[in-house]
Amino acid sequence: MSDLGTVDVSLTADEKFGEFLESRQMKYTTERRIIVDEVFSSHDHFDAEDLVAKLHRRRDGRRVSRSTVYRTLGYLVDAGLLRKMALGNREVYEHDYGYPQHDHLYCQQCSTLIEFKNDSLRSLRDEVCREHGFRPVSHRLVIYGTCANCNRSRVSKRRLDMV
Amino acid sequence: MSDLGTVDVSLTADEKFGEFLESRQMKYTTERRIIVDEVFSSHDHFDAEDLVAKLHRRRDGRRVSRSTVYRTLGYLVDAGLLRKMALGNREVYEHDYGYPQHDHLYCQQCSTLIEFKNDSLRSLRDEVCREHGFRPVSHRLVIYGTCANCNRSRVSKRRLDMV
DNA sequence: TTTCATGCAAAATGTTTGCACACGA
DNA sequence: TCGTGTGCAAACATTTTGCATGAAA
Numbered sequence: 600m601s602d603l604g605t606v607d608v609s610l611t612a613d614e615k616f617g618e619f620l621e622s623r624q625m626k627y628t629t630e631r632r633i634i635v636d637e638v639f640s641s642h643d644h645f646d647a648e649d650l651v652a653k654l655h656r657r658r659d660g661r662r663v664s665r666s667t668v669y670r671t672l673g674y675l676v677d678a679g680l681l682r683k684m685a686l687g688n689r690e691v692y693e694h695d696y697g698y699p700q701h702d703h704l705y706c707q708q709c710s711t712l713i714e715f716k717n718d719s720l721r722s723l724r725d726e727v728c729r730e731h732g733f734r735p736v737s738h739r740l741v742i743y744g745t746c747a748n749c750n751r752s753r754v755s756k757r758r759l760d761m762v
Numbered sequence: 763m764s765d766l767g768t769v770d771v772s773l774t775a776d777e778k779f780g781e782f783l784e785s786r787q788m789k790y791t792t793e794r795r796i797i798v799d800e801v802f803s804s805h806d807h808f809d810a811e812d813l814v815a816k817l818h819r820r821r822d823g824r825r826v827s828r829s830t831v832y833r834t835l836g837y838l839v840d841a842g843l844l845r846k847m848a849l850g851n852r853e854v855y856e857h858d859y860g861y862p863q864h865d866h867l868y869c870q871q872c873s874t875l876i877e878f879k880n881d882s883l884r885s886l887r888d889e890v891c892r893e894h895g896f897r898p899v900s901h902r903l904v905i906y907g908t909c910a911n912c913n914r915s916r917v918s919k920r921r922l923d924m925v
Numbered sequence: 926t927t928t929c930a931t932g933c934a935a936a937a938t939g940t941t942t943g944c945a946c947a948c949g950a
Numbered sequence: 951t952c953g954t955g956t957g958c959a960a961a962c963a964t965t966t967t968g969c970a971t972g973a974a975a
Binding site: 684685704706707713715717719720723724727728731732733734735736737738739740741742743744745746747750 | 848867869870876878880882883886887890891894895896897898899900901902903904905906907908909910913
């Protein structure tokens with residue numbers, strides 16, 4: 600997983616979620632805490648069922664049902680803590696809060712996801728929007744292809760084939 | 763629907779699909795012809811169920827079952843005639859063959875989809891890929907926000923509110 | 926103690942598949 | 951004719967929902 604560093608934020612994800620819940624008269628339950636802990640313990644992209652599996656197989660007291668996982672993921676997106684995006688034919692979540700805006704390179708060979716940041720891309724996006732009188736809120740860009748590693752292997756393989 | 767013109771191609775979509783089917787020892791059946799006709803009769807974006815509905819409600823002899831619609835859409839993508847992409851939480855199809863490469867502005871207010879073409883974007887994409895040793899095959903970019911029309915209405919509304 | 930959340934099971938959605946019959950080349 | 955395709959219904963995969971019980975504030 601690429602690491603683009605962080606964006607300074609005054610609250611932890613946990614605190615931010617607490618504020619969100621409070622503002623909506625919702626409760627910060629044990630289950631919601633378990634989910635936030637799990638989700639923010641690593642920076643990997645994951646889909647709903649990945650998380651269900653992790654939290655469902657637990658033998659300790661920290662099991663959470665499928666419905667609660669799905670419901671809570673929705674709230675985390677609403678709270679601005681997670682972003683949901685389509686990757687091939689999977690729907691994956693990634694950290695949004697405290698993490699810089701970025702786009703993705705997705706290797707169709709080995710399924711590696713590379714994050715990258717490019718400021719010109721952002722300006723170009725805004726310029727296009729301006730030309731259309733369009734007010735951008737967000738965007739999703741995924742470039743599909745093959746990564747450096749896979750390109751290397753293929754070249755080696757091709758060379759071997761030639762021998 | 764925006765119209766970006768066409769790209770010159772030597773075969774009609776129908777002929778191209780015929781070639782594809784032949785190359786795979788598949789048959790160009792009545793149902794497949796009905797689907798190609800319908801899909802290429804307009805440039806709108808549509809999802810599988812839109813098409814199922816259109817072809818299922820027909821009273822003439824041109825009804826096609828749900829399974830055949832789904833199966834054929836897959837072949838049309840494989841044949842390079844259609845592109846599939848995520849739009850919000852829908853999966854929509856659009857023409858690929860004979861249509862220029864482009865990206866999308868999606869209005870979250872009125873659900874309008876605006877297509878645009880921007881060559882700098884393409885070069886920038888390729889530059890980013892080069893920096894990462896990544897070989898691009900395709901990409902999906904959707905910018906979410908509000909369109910000129912909706913921005914106008916909102917401004918008017920705001921002005922009225924102030925009176 | 927009141928209000929909201931959970932877990933379960935059922936339902937809803939979107940898509941794929943096995944199979945008997947039908948059709949295209 | 952032969953091999954493929956179709957339609958149907960059933961299976962699947964994913965996500966949502968109604969409801970009785972349980973926990974947070």
